[in-house]
Amino acid sequence: MAYQKNKVVVQSRDKATTQVLTTFDFNALQITRTKNEAYQLDLTAYDDSSVAFNLLTIENLIIFNGQMYVIKQATDDNAGGIHSINITAMHIFYQLNQLYQWNVKTGDNSFTLQQALKYLFDGVAGGYTYRIHGTFNGSKTLTDFGNTPIVEGLSTLKSTFGIYAIVPDGLTINLYDEKSYVTDTNKVFRYLYDTAQVQLQFDSSTMVNSVQAVSTAEKPAFKPFTVKDNASIAKWGLKQGARVESDTITDTNAMKTLASQSFVLEPTISLTVTTAVNETVTIGEKWTVQIPAQQITTKVEVISVVDFPLSPTTPQQVTLNNTRVNFLDVQRAQLNQLKQAQTNEKNSAVGNMWTVGEV
Incomplete structure (x- = not known):
């Protein structure tokens, strides 16, 4: 169902009741979007004894400008004879925090991004779909992939395949490389x-310019060694990070490359x-x-x-x-x-x- 632009629509979780909200602070309605982190709507509504106002409860839905949000926080406020409610609603994408892929592909397995997404979303409720924008060549190894909330699984794929941005649009999850996104x-x-x-x-609290590289194979391929960026250390001082481990890399140069990926030099x-x-x-x-x-x-x-x-x-x-x-x-x-x-x-x-x- 299409809804008029700039109308705030409130809907019951079972979608049986739908009403337009009219008594709220228009100037304070706020949409916050942060790349790969947040997509939410905040508003303050006033009690006009309407059905719409009384629908503003946890897990009910708000529809605004073609996007659907789920009410996650509701603060009922009574002050100076005025009854209001402050709402924070998260984009429906974040319902995937509470939807799981229970199956798990044990051991080390090779996936393309398309294959990994198909496995992650297989059998998941809610009607969600995904779309890839840009080029993600080749296969990557995923270990014990599955048994995860869908959002956490997407986070794993983001770091593994170098996905630049994950952008929800309704029930469609768009995955972009940098060239396609920026x-x-x-x-x-x-x-x-x-x-x-x-x-x-x-x-400067997140800086890292020195880490320890460790082989965690059953028979270690090399002794632990330190990987440093001397220019950053000379400029900013020693900033050590968590050790970097691998149970598959046997070449020290390849391990140096992996370890240096955790650096934040400035x-x-x-x-x-x-x-x-x-x-x-x-x-x-x-x-x-x-x-x-x-x-x-x-x-x-x-x-x-x-x-x-x-x-x-x-x-x-x-x-x-x-x-x-x-x-x-x-x-x-x-x-x-x-x-x-x-x-x-x-x-x-x-x-x-x-x-x-x-x-």
Whole structure:
């Protein structure tokens, strides 16, 4: 059944009762989407004694702009004579957290991505389907694959096959490689021109530049050894991570390659932008962020959007990616600023120097 755009529809879990919700805070209805992490709807509704209001209970459904959400949190609030309810509803994709593939393919088995998805979804309730976008060549080995919640199984396939983005659309799960997912808009967020706020958040807590490589075969192929990135250690200090194990790799060079994949050699940077009201931004787009006063220019991917689709005056909150190249762009600008500040301070000291002597 199709529902009118921008209408909030509430439906009972058994789909026997469907009503349009009318008494809620239009400006505060919020859609949050984060790549590979979150897709949810939040709203606050007010008691008008309607059927729609009374349908706002756990596990009932909200339908909005072609997507279906399951109410997971409901806070019943009575204050100042007003009865309201605050709702957090997760996209129906996340019902797959509680749907299992009970079967298990024991031992090491070779799968293509298509074969692995077919096995994972075989016999799963709910009418879910999947679609692959892009190219995922070759087969990968999966060990004891199965006996897992479907979302956890998808996470395993994401890391094994290098899936860049998993995007739900209704009951269809879309799996993308990077080329098929990312769109370069050639547009710019320019601070104080078309965006009122840009925040840069730096974090070094996840850095790793040294790990131990261990063979866990019945007869170890090599003694444990350390894999390090000396340039990162010289720059940031020693940041050790969890040891990397393999029971199949026998070549130390191959093991070094595997171990180095766990490295995070630079601090991460997250950029948060408040957009212009009339600008629409979508996750997966690439934008250029400019902060002219700090000489920062870097191209970034939108990884999270908080949208207020029924509020004409509330801008989107956009979070952009934290790749190594973005950190280096910002660090380069900061070093230039530091050098300029040091030069300014030196010139100021020279210009204000007093000469002591006789007159």
